[in-house]
Amino acid sequence: MRPKSIAVIIVAAGRGERASAGGSSEPKQYRPIAGVPMLARTTRAFLAVPDVTHVVTVIHADHAQRPAALGLSDARLMEPVTGGETRQASVLAGLQALAPLRPDLVLIQDAARPFVTPKVIGDVIEALKHNDGALPALPITDTIKRSADGQQVTTTEDRNQLFAAQTPQGFRFGQIFSAHMRASTIRRQFTDDAEIAEWAGLQVALVPGDRNNIKLTHPEDFARGERIISGDQAMETRVGTGFDVHPFEPGNAVWLGGVRIPHDKKLKGHSDADVALHALTDAILGAIGEGDIGVHFPPSDMQWRGAASTVFLKHAGGLVAKAGGRIVNLDVTIVCEAPRIAAHVPAMQAVIGETLGIATTRIAVKATTSEQLGFTGREEGIVAMASASIEMPRGD
Template sequence: MSQTAAVVVAAGRGIRVGGGTPKQYRRVAGQAVLTRTLAALAAHPEIARIQPVIAGDAAAFYGECLADLPQAVRSRLAAPVEGGATRQISVRAGLEALAGAGAPDHVLVHDAARPFVDRALIDRAIAAARAHRAAVPGVAVTDTIKIVDPDGRVRGTPPRDALRAVQTPQAFAFAALVEAHRAAAAEGLEGFTDDGALAEWAGLPVFVFDGDPRNRKITQASDLDEADRAFSAPVFSAPAGPAALPSPASDGSAMTLLTRLGTGFDVHAFTEGDHVWLGGVRIPADRGVLAHSDGDVVLHALTDAILGALADGDIGVHFPPSDPRWRGASSDRFLADAVRRVRERGGVIDHLDVTVLAEAPRVGQHREAIRARIAEVAGVPVSAVSIKATTTEQLGFVGRAEGLAAQAAATLRLPAEDAPLAGAAPAGAAA
């Protein structure tokens, strides 16, 4: 299968929105615009690489965006390259970086300030790139357009049915777009604000595929306010994939999401061994735990918390200890399955909170690694994962160092019409 990469143009200053922070780094519903754009592109399974292009002095801003992205998204991002004074220069910098790392077959060029891009639009863009050497998304123009002189005199009124408002991601055969950019640079032409127009100048036939009216570009301060409302509860649906962040319902309809809270608890006794698994992280210890799977109490408790919020049984229902397939299994598989169930129900994971109860091993030095691993498996920002630890003041089996336990809570949002599962299986034994 041909390989598709994406260039995300984020080198602009975004001064029209006001304030001292470029618009692509402004936060909407708690996440930077660029964070949401990168996550939306990375959620698409056919985009192999994403090449960000940023301003030379924006490394700190970009670093904050990365901190809010799960590892599954960060692993798809190439190191950012520095853009230039114009969009055209910035795109060329991104293309040259991709070429230097092994040119893809096709490339999508997308504005950082369009965080509403969804999987359906990306699907159409990739299909258009494969069918044509150059294609751009467009939406029908609903307002009457006038051609005017500098003094305001109307010179013409083009028919609306022949007009399209062009968006991104724009889709190209990689080699053709690189050649067009290099040719324009060689002639000293640097004023193209649209890659479709540059392709036209280079003699490429450019086709228009269906855009999306919701795929608006954030330009004014009012656009930020609208984006903040759109990405906030209760009117968006589930992301297209595990790495994505929330986006408006793809069919344009409002979907009310109701908050669900689930809790989970797991305990395992100590046995001979030299490590324990906590939150997907292997931690050296003077003993192991007795378990059918890898005995990760953190991931078991989190899995049950999510299943509880879904009213979908518990970990023992879906992964019974009587099944030999789960002997010694890595518990991140259990958590990933619970997360998949949330996505399939049109839900959103808001927050995951865990408390480890143990005299030993100590969790503190491993806390950030555990948070990062859980965020990666669950497809949520690290900021949505909380890990705490406590002892039981030498009381009970934990206090006597006979075992360790974890309790967890998961906050989800599910579509209001999504009733609890009928006939859910009864609770089973913990994995």
């Protein structure tokens, strides 16, 4: 069963002083990497995941004006909250800000890990179906020595049992909030949220981490971050197209682009017959080689009878994110004599953007007539054509 709400806490409340040795006085979370501030990159990584419903950033008291300068705009972004003197206190501040919303799940992310991928995020969410908590981790490949004084080797650890933890660390909200509240009453500082969960008796699972999901702490880390971005040529652009047509039948409104438009007819179909979103869904699925809408939502399946087509579109967007891709731009053309579409285009862009978690500037919706020719000209139905440009990891 899919969670109804997934909140994200991005911990950015430190001063970032260790990263300043390279001559930059900018706090590391606001320092640009290839021209984009680190915190903006980290936040966008989560806003690109359609299942994420809320994002709250925990910031330092001295940085109150900085988040607004990042240029981020998304209805899921909450007002930043002020953190505490420790990371543990800052996470608790984020949890308290989310408490009135009572999300099902919460992902806790270090702002200093801007290269987290949709796959890592998705794997953590998936693991929470069967576990109280989950975190990405990488197996330790170096031989690990323990020393009591830093000079002589005491013992050699079994590296087969050792893993390096990353973020996001995900939990069921109520459980981790309760654990953090209890932990705040004892005189002990925990190294991460998974340790608090373990201390509270919660079951925490490991999922595969990512080698590029590094934490930027020292000046040399930023140089590596630049190399990660410049080496992003392993991505390729794919294009998919979609086409759909639905006839009219008696009714009083049509659904187009996720918007209900009053009309003297409605479109006939198994779902809400939103011809525009059907074409767009097929374009996205085509770009990633995942068949068409009928493969994923067969018209013979009665659970989709009358379903809102935003469900289909969100599913296609989720497949893109799970594969580590991103939607570059979408283009939809609607062909009909009536109803008139132009006045509804901004609303359609808003619905599509919200459903897929992308900016409306990446979405084009156009309408035209067929000059009274053919079945559309006789007002017997509506045609929609769409194209989708998707950036995906190179598969070869």
